[in-house]
Amino acid sequence: MRPNSLHAADLAHMVHQQTDLGAHAADGAVLIARGEGVHVWDTEGKEYIEAMAGLWCASLGFSEKRLAEAAYRQLLTLPYYHTFFQKGHEPSVRLAEKLTAIAPPGLNHAMFQCGGSEANDAAIKLAWYYHNVTGRPQKKKIIGRIRGYHGNTVATASLSGQPHMQADFDLPLGDRFLHISNPNYYRAGLPGETEEQFSERMAAELQALIDREGADTIAAFFAEPVQGGGGAITPPRGYFEAIVPILKQAGILFVADEVICGFGRTGHYWGCETYGIQPDMLSCAKQLTAAYQPLSALLISDAIHAALLEGSKRNGSFGHGYTYGGHPVACAVALETLAIYEERDMVGHVQAVSPAFLDGLGALRDHPLVGDVRGVGLIAGVELMADKAKKEPFPAGAKVGLLVQEKCHAAGLIVRAIGDRIAFTPPLIITAAQIGEMCRRFRAGLDAAWAELQ
Ligand code: PLP
DSSP states (O other): OOTTSHHHHHHHHOOOSSSOHHHHHHHOOOOEEEEETTEEEETTOOEEEETTHHHHTOTTTTOOHHHHHHHHHHHHHOSOOOOOTTOOOHHHHHHHHHHHHHSSTTEEEEEEESSHHHHHHHHHHHHHHHHHHTTOTTOOEEEEETTOOOOSSHHHHHHSOOGGGTTTTTOSOTTOEEEEOOOOHHHHOOTTOOHHHHHHHHHHHHHHHHHHHOGGGEEEEEEOSSBSTTTSBOOOTTHHHHHHHHHHHTTOEEEEEOTTTTTTTTSSSSHHHHHTOOOSEEEEOGGGTTTSSOOEEEEEEHHHHHHHHHHHHHHSSOOOOOTTTTOHHHHHHHHHHHHHHHHTTHHHHHHHHHHHHHHHHHGGGGSTTEEEEEEETTEEEEEEOSBTTTTBOOOTTOOHHHHHHHHHHHTTEEOEEETTEEEEOOOTTOOHHHHHHHHHHHHHHHHHHHHHHO
């Protein structure tokens, strides 16, 4: 590495996020220089298919000029304004109007933040606020799921079920965060147990937790319709059908974390639509702006909004907000993104290419490393197994997922290893031909990893 090079400066000064810092110190970083469509190039000129759309977010790929122009137009008109103290601006109003029109029924109000963590953090605060204002101040606990990923603030990392995001950060905070099992049927299903029976077992576990803690102490339940950072895990058949009535019965709010699933990823506009969920709050981000600007929205029900009004009267104001929440440039880019989704029928496109995606990856079940492939729309997870006939996982610490990720990288494919599960969420604009090439590169990566393991 040359002194004074970009890579040397990166090593010396940049703290990378969600990174094995020891590996970074030893190997340096891959720095991405430019993008076009579903492809990106690094500073060494190597080309990749970006099969993770960055961080599950660059839905329109890496060269959508209309979004750059929308940002530029707004920068020239009104580069900044806020929504505090009864002030506001057109882009955020128009976006709130649009989002609530396309949201699942009953979510008629939108609050804006800069990212998914802030949206979920706000949802936790609003759950407490709602119950306090409506006379149930003892409802405090929040239920998440093991391996769930809801963000990196103090509260959302506490809610997430990811041990490495809590260890040495003094998290989870207090005793307000509870977790139920991860619904990975392939890994956690018992011998002979059907998917529906597994879902019933998951629901019984939730019921037992509520009975143990007391429904009157629990404020909300958070779930990603398809779990992303936990491994691109689709819910087993009957899962939400079994869980939702239990929460309703116990007066527990359902918060759908659609930060990954929202805007067509699962083959419908919302993951809630794919799985028939009617949430009390819905958080969304990432594909809201196709990732061209940092923005998130928390959509809330009339009942929760009424509590905000009541609380505002009681406390003199609704005491919550961010300087950059609903930034006009981000909102303008979101409006343009949503217009593009509609004009190009992006949901229809996802439905059209999803069979090529799921069948193409599914065909890799014949590979000795691949135990299972599961997905919906344009999100999928591939389980790597030491002995798939015996359903035997690799020993903890063998890091086979990382090996496959590295070999895919060498083959020109960016995927993400989550333990021994490989996640795929390509830009929504990916074509069937590009999916074919993605699968070809993935097989090359698997073959290279297999050869090294022999
Ligand atoms: N929720 C889910 C489901 C996510 O996948 C993520 C990030 O990947 C977040 C929340 C946090 O979003 P952000 O990184 O924008 O804060």
